[in-house]
Amino acid sequence: MDALLNRLSLQTDLQESDFADLKRLPYQLLAFQAGEEVVSAGQLVSRAFVVETGWGVRTRTLSDGRRQIVNFMVPGDCFDLQAVLAARSDHAVSSLTPMRLRAVPAMSFVGAVRQNAALAAAFWWIGLQEESILREHIVRLGKRGARERLAHLLLELRRRQLIGGLDEATARQAPLTREVLADALGLSVVHVSRVVTQFVKSGLLIVRHRLLQIDNVDALAAIAQFNTAYLHQDGVQPLPQVEALQESG
Amino acid sequence: MDALLNRLSLQTDLQESDFADLKRLPYQLLAFQAGEEVVSAGQLVSRAFVVETGWGVRTRTLSDGRRQIVNFMVPGDCFDLQAVLAARSDHAVSSLTPMRLRAVPAMSFVGAVRQNAALAAAFWWIGLQEESILREHIVRLGKRGARERLAHLLLELRRRQLIGGLDEATARQAPLTREVLADALGLSVVHVSRVVTQFVKSGLLIVRHRLLQIDNVDALAAIAQFNTAYLHQDGVQPLPQVEALQESG
DNA sequence: CGGCCCATTGAGCCAGTTCAAAAAGGGTGG
DNA sequence: CCACCCTTTTTGAACTGGCTCAATGGGCCG
Numbered sequence: 001m002d003a004l005l006n007r008l009s010l011q012t013d014l015q016e017s018d019f020a021d022l023k024r025l026p027y028q029l030l031a032f033q034a035g036e037e038v039v040s041a042g043q044l045v046s047r048a049f050v051v052e053t054g055w056g057v058r059t060r061t062l063s064d065g066r067r068q069i070v071n072f073m074v075p076g077d078c079f080d081l082q083a084v085l086a087a088r089s090d091h092a093v094s095s096l097t098p099m100r101l102r103a104v105p106a107m108s109f110v111g112a113v114r115q116n117a118a119l120a121a122a123f124w125w126i127g128l129q130e131e132s133i134l135r136e137h138i139v140r141l142g143k144r145g146a147r148e149r150l151a152h153l154l155l156e157l158r159r160r161q162l163i164g165g166l167d168e169a170t171a172r173q174a175p176l177t178r179e180v181l182a183d184a185l186g187l188s189v190v191h192v193s194r195v196v197t198q199f200v201k202s203g204l205l206i207v208r209h210r211l212l213q214i215d216n217v218d219a220l221a222a223i224a225q226f227n228t229a230y231l232h233q234d235g236v237q238p239l240p241q242v243e244a245l246q247e248s249g
Numbered sequence: 250m251d252a253l254l255n256r257l258s259l260q261t262d263l264q265e266s267d268f269a270d271l272k273r274l275p276y277q278l279l280a281f282q283a284g285e286e287v288v289s290a291g292q293l294v295s296r297a298f299v300v301e302t303g304w305g306v307r308t309r310t311l312s313d314g315r316r317q318i319v320n321f322m323v324p325g326d327c328f329d330l331q332a333v334l335a336a337r338s339d340h341a342v343s344s345l346t347p348m349r350l351r352a353v354p355a356m357s358f359v360g361a362v363r364q365n366a367a368l369a370a371a372f373w374w375i376g377l378q379e380e381s382i383l384r385e386h387i388v389r390l391g392k393r394g395a396r397e398r399l400a401h402l403l404l405e406l407r408r409r410q411l412i413g414g415l416d417e418a419t420a421r422q423a424p425l426t427r428e429v430l431a432d433a434l435g436l437s438v439v440h441v442s443r444v445v446t447q448f449v450k451s452g453l454l455i456v457r458h459r460l461l462q463i464d465n466v467d468a469l470a471a472i473a474q475f476n477t478a479y480l481h482q483d484g485v486q487p488l489p490q491v492e493a494l495q496e497s498g
Numbered sequence: 499c500g501g502c503c504c505a506t507t508g509a510g511c512c513a514g515t516t517c518a519a520a521a522a523g524g525g526t527g528g
Numbered sequence: 529c530c531a532c533c534c535t536t537t538t539t540g541a542a543c544t545g546g547c548t549c550a551a552t553g554g555g556c557c558g
Contacts, residue, residue, distance in 0.1 A: 042478075060388050063474060068391045070384045082377045085370065090381060090479045114366065121334065127376065128331045132339060134383040135319045139309050141390035142317040142435030146514070178537065186391030191514055193537060209523080210536075225312060229291075230339045395546070427505065440546050442505055458555080459504075 003076030004050050006165035011233070012122040021116050028103045032095040039080065039093040047103040051077045054099030055175060059183070060091045069184035071134065072096075072157060076164030078126055081109070097175050129232050133160075136230045141186050144224075146195050149185045151204075152224035154214055159231055172214040252325030253299050255414030260482065261371040270365050277352045281344040288329065288342040296352040300326045303348030304424055308432070309340045318433035320383065321345075321406060325413030327375055330358070346424050378481050382409075385479045390435045393473075395444050398434045400453075401473035403463055408480055421463040 005022070008014055014022075029052070032038060038056060039045060056073040070091060073079055079093060113120045136156070140149050154174060161171035178196065182189045196212070199205040204220055206213040214220060254271075257263055263271075278301070281287060287305065288294055305322040319340060322328060328342060362369045385405070389398050403423060410420035427445065431438045445461070448454040453469055455462040463469060 058384075060384065062388070062392060066392045068388045070387050082373075082380075085374055085377060088478075088481075090481075091384065114369075117363065120363075124331075125334055128334060131331075131380055131383065134380065134387065135307075135309065135340065138319050138383065138386050138390060139311070139317045141387060142433075143311060143315045177535095184391075188515055189536090190516080190538085194514090194539085197538075229337075232337075232339075437547055438504090439506085439548080443507085443546090446506070456505095 003052065003164040003166075004078065007076045007163050008122055010163070010165075012118070012125060014118055014122055018116060018118045018122075021112055021119060025104050025108050025112055030101045030103055032099045032101070034095055034097050034099075037092055037094045038099075038101065039089050039091075041089060041092045043089050045080050045082075045089050046106045048081045048106060048109045049079050049093075050102040050104070051075050051079075052100040052102055055096040056093055056099055057096055057180070057184070058091045058093050067183050068186070069180065071130075071137065072160075072184070074157065074161050074164055075166065077160070078123075078130075081123065081127065096180060125232075132230045132232060146185070146187055146191060147198075148224050149187070150181065150192070150195050150199070151220040152226055153181075153185060154205075154212065155217070155220055155224055155226045156231070158214060158217070159228060159233070163231070163233060172217075174212045174214075175210060176212055177210050252301065252413040252415075253327065256325045256375075256412050257371055259412070259414075261367070261374060263367055263371055267365060267367045267371070270361055270368060274353050274357050274361055279350045279352055281348045281350070283344055283346050283348075286341055286343045287348075287350065288338050290338060290341045292338050294329050294331075294338050295355050297330045297355060297358045298328050298342075299351040299353070300324050300328075301349040301351055304345040305342055305348055306345055306429070306433070307340050307342050316432050317435070318429065320379075320386070321409075321433070323406065323410050323413055324415065326409070327372075327379075330372065330376065345429060374481075381479045381481060395434070395436055395440055396447075397473050398436070399430065399441070399444050399448070400469040401475055402430070402434060403454075403461065404466070404469055404473055404475045405480070407463060407466070408477060408482070412480070412482060421466075423461045423463075424459060425461055426459050 005019060008019075008022075028047075030038075032054075038049070041061070051073050053075055056079075058070045058073070058079065059067055060070055061067045073093070080089065113123055133156070140152050144152065157174050158171045162168070178189050178192045181187075181196075182192045185192065187195075196205065196207065199220075200207055202219075204214070204216045204223075206215045220226070254268060257268075257271075277296075279287075281303075287298075290310070300322050302324055305328075307319045307322070307328065308316055309319055310316045322342070329338065362372055382405070389401050393401065406423050407420045411417070427438045427441045430436075430445075431441045434441065436444075445454065445456065448469075449456055451468075453463070453465045453472075455464045469475070
């Protein structure tokens, strides 16, 4: 879980002992090939997951087959922390690339979070980031045109990969077919293809096989009006409240 | 905070003592007129809010003035629970109608949640619902046409008002101008107006002043392919995990 | 009664869609 | 190493849902 640990050490002020608590959690490593379904819609989930390597997506499929990608998952992301409540997943999660996941039993996760206030704060923070990413996706779909949407998404994914500790060169890459992009951006495959081509011709993007690679971050940021504030990368403040609580609780 | 209490009693299995803990929290009542800004973007928030009466919206405004409504808030909804972490709000919250809010200091809220596992579970559940509502908004914007979007949103708002304990007649009403709908649905004011008019002519909606009233739930549900699963109304299960934890922690 | 804000309606336009077909990979088996 | 097949991508052409611009109409308040 290097990516998650890296993320937590950058964004929270966990101590060695907190990391130790985290590492002590029981887990199971799961390996998936590209295109497998990790969690099905309607399934009763009872584990929390951490992405170790590879990319995944959370999708919602309407009864007539239309499919919306609700969120992407890159190394260091967690999902189904909600599992804690034995909720039924209302979305499916599947892998885009070969993917390795760490699955933690819900009960153990809750236990750790309840016994360690710093961990609770850290995962609360992660939840906050996730929610913020969802909100930004809403803005992307509701208020932006096709070029802006694509540029904005690619920049977000780069940033999120950086947060997970990947190096700049890797973080600029995204293994996304046009269809995946279309399902995420609320556009047709054909139109995504046109926009990608246009970006390539303008030197913003390099396409190799089905790998998109950002070639000009600044130009994309200008197109997308990209502002990273919503990612809350700066991490938690020294947290006066929570520290006060640790003393009293 | 009747609406929230009602919601919690329907969806969670809190005991009298849990409700007592909740009622014991210090709070401040705030009253706003229609169109006031409750929380500004970038502001450091340090309180959690509960909507007592009235409607609010969370909005994100792009630098060029485009405005996206990310979520609606109806009685019984909570927001800025994240405040706990002293995060900067990346969105503004404002009132659509006169609104009464209960503001709870972040520290007190965290204290209550940390000392009472049942409350923690209840608010975790509320967070899960909120996230699910955001995801459904993504699907609405990404994969649905204008008629579907409007029908779907109105049905969601009805359901959410019912969850807050409002009666059926009230829950069918929504005090939304065309502009608000447009900003929420990613459409233009003009087109929203056309769709509303069309719905009125088909007997799906009644419009009085600036109040939309649902006149035919089933027909709207058919248009929207509305499925309530994502609202997780059924509430938490008896929660084996959390109960086990209460014993051990 | 007049002013203001909101909603409606019409006309023309455009971003993005759909349909269809061709091209380009890339993996597999011979 | 080549031939073949399957999937993905690209491209063209026609279409359309929703947009913009602009003007008119209504309801409410002072």
